[in-house]
Ligand code: SF4
């Protein structure tokens with residue numbers, strides 16, 4: 045909350061020496077292994093330089109040695125909090141290359157899974173953001189509910205975190221018995237819980253003091269840095285690929301694109317970014333309700349899975365809205381069974397790049413808040 | 428001023444609200460608690476059967492199980508695996524032989540689907556530590572025999588999710604049931620040279636290549652269950668006559684040299700020589716044949732480390748260390764230098780100065796058999812004991828004198844325990 049100008053105003057002329065401070069790579073608030081090289085002037089941060097690569101696993105290069113279906117388990121491991129979204133978008137990219145259409149039922153199940161995943165991912169973002177600013181309790185509540193989503197996933201495909209569920213041309217499993225009922229139960233249980241988070245965290249005065257008006261990201265800056273997802277929408281830009289470039293069957297659902305409104309300070313502050321996520325969970329519940337109602341009973345989820353995936357020569361860029369923003373896959377095929385090149389456009393990478401812009405001038409403790417509000421996943425940034 | 432009080436007021440009301448949520452949960456802890464008191468309480472093992480067809484199989488991904496009797500060795504699963512953690516080796520069964528018809532065979536000739544098995548699966552291992560649980564191997568299997576546990580093979584391998592082991596090698600699951608004899612037999616029938624021996628040799632070569640710069644280190648893996656290459660951990664063969672694992676010699680590149688060396692070694696072993704003597708004889712034979720290059724000498728020296736009788740753990744390591752020293756004695760100056768640091772690592776500097784010249788100077792004659800002392804677990808004690816023994820022997824003392832001196836020295840050090848005492852008794856005897 046305190047800027048240098050204010051410090052100077054309150055304490056007169058302050059003469060300090062610059063100090064370089066390393067935050068991370070082993071730091072609980074860096075959400076993984078990120079190192080921030082922070083130049084501080086007293087308590088005020090003058091510049092931040094993120095150093096990444098600690099989790100680099102050669103995803104893109106490795107893809108060149110794998111067949112198209114074998115890449116899917118590795119996309120899981122990029123953004124490991126939103127594996128379903130990664131599976132979905134990658135599979136759709138390859139399907140576009142092959143010219144495969146998938147059945148209605150598959151599309152519905154994919155949307156259901158991706159939206160459940162969005163809830164799970166946002167729950168983690170919200171919970172750990174609370175943790176970053178010092179609230180421990182909301183985190184446990186968020187995790188409790190996230191577990192229920194993971195239970196649903198486990199029930200569906202046997203895995204809790206890395207699913208390899210959405211395949212090129214279909215799904216690895218059909219929905220289990222009574223899934224519809226369990227999913228319905230979950231969203232009925234979950235919807236009132238959003239209000240609980242609001243009561244315990246969102247409208248907490250201390251939380252607002254820590255996040256409101258902190259790390260303001262103006263819309264133009266966000267756009268010029270290529271931010272996307274809740275980070276961009278928190279700055280008031282109404283941009284959501286599900287709405288603006290509808291893929292899959294998102295055009296059939298009625299939902300709102302949530303944007304920040306500067307309710308607790310100025311537009312684009314940490315609180316706005318946080319609150320966009322909370323409200324997006326509500327929107328996901330809306331989509332889930334509609335999708336569960338429209339989900340066809342019958343249908344083979346594997347009928348369109350190609351025996352051999354050999355896309356024709358060419359390239360494709362396909363993007364979709366992952367919980368963190370625009371996730372894109374650029375794939376070049378040389379007509380062989382393995383991709384010639386796979387490039388992943390990871391939203392968290394672009395979102396992180398803005399940290400110097402919005403973090404400079406704030407106190408060190410605010411950097412933790414700002415970083416938390418960007419909701420980065422290092423698995424995706426480093427790939 | 429009003430802002431100040433409003434702030435305080437808002438803080439209290441919002442805190443109060445948050446606290447009400449927390450207390451609500453607190454009083455409801457039976458219904459809403461999120462944690463499980465593992466291991467006192469456990470998550471129920473899922474019983475649901477889901478899959479492409481209902482009741483097809485259960486998809487909890489906890490570990491893989493292979494119904495090896497149904498496996499036809501088609502390698503589809505191996506190919507599907509993105510991390511290459513499935514390793515399968517097969518031998519083609521000759522047309523006129525039916526699998527399982529050979530005496531003592533554990534194999535079945537057909538799968539439960541009725542497919543004829545034309546390949547003997549000599550090795551089927553899955554490294555679950557490497558597996559990424561993607562389930563991709565399950566789908567292509569034509570015989571539906573590889574599954575995450577709880578599939579159709581539920582009764583053969585029930586679902587479990589607790590399979591921690593103390594050693595990473597414990598996560599390499601071996602599913603193959605073919606015995607060594609069987610593999611050898613089928614391989615012979617099929618006209619392939621002994622498959623398993625070839626493989627062991629290849630593995631040994633690889634191990635040699637990796638461990639070549641540190642001759643002593645490999646001894647640890649020798650003889651007993653190999654640690655570096657778990658897949659070959661097969662039932663150990665019972666030794667009935669003096670026998671020696673000559674696979675080390677496989678590392679010799681030149682075929683003629685290798686043949687010569689093996690022949691000489693075999694002869695020596697059959698004549699009941701100790702491993703050190705075997706190594707020496709092989710070396711002599713090669714020298715005669717004009718094939719003794721420094722590399723070959725190195726490899727041959729490795730022979731001295733391999734025990735001929737079935738060894739006990741500690742002693743075996745011991746033999747290896749002694750081997751290095753003795754080789755140093757018999758070999759060139761350069762060799763001696765290379766091997767000399769070994770005792771240094773073992774003990775303080777004094778014994779080294781005494782052993783090394785002794786070894787290289789005497790060149791084999793009046794040499795001390797320090798091997799026996801290697802059973803001493805404590806490094807300092809071992810070093811001291813060795814130093815004394817070699818010194819006493821060089822001065823013409825009997826082992827009894829040496830043992831006496833060692834005893835005194837070790838008592839001073841406070842290192843004389845039962846174990847050492849037993850070894851010293853053996854030295855005297
Ligand atoms: S589950 Fe995946 S990683 Fe594991 S063995 Fe099967 S294919 Fe390989």
Ligand code: SF4
Pocket residue numbers: 493497498499500501502503504505515567568569570571572573
């Ligand atoms: S796919 Fe099935 S039958 Fe073929 S090798 Fe693997 S386990 Fe055996």
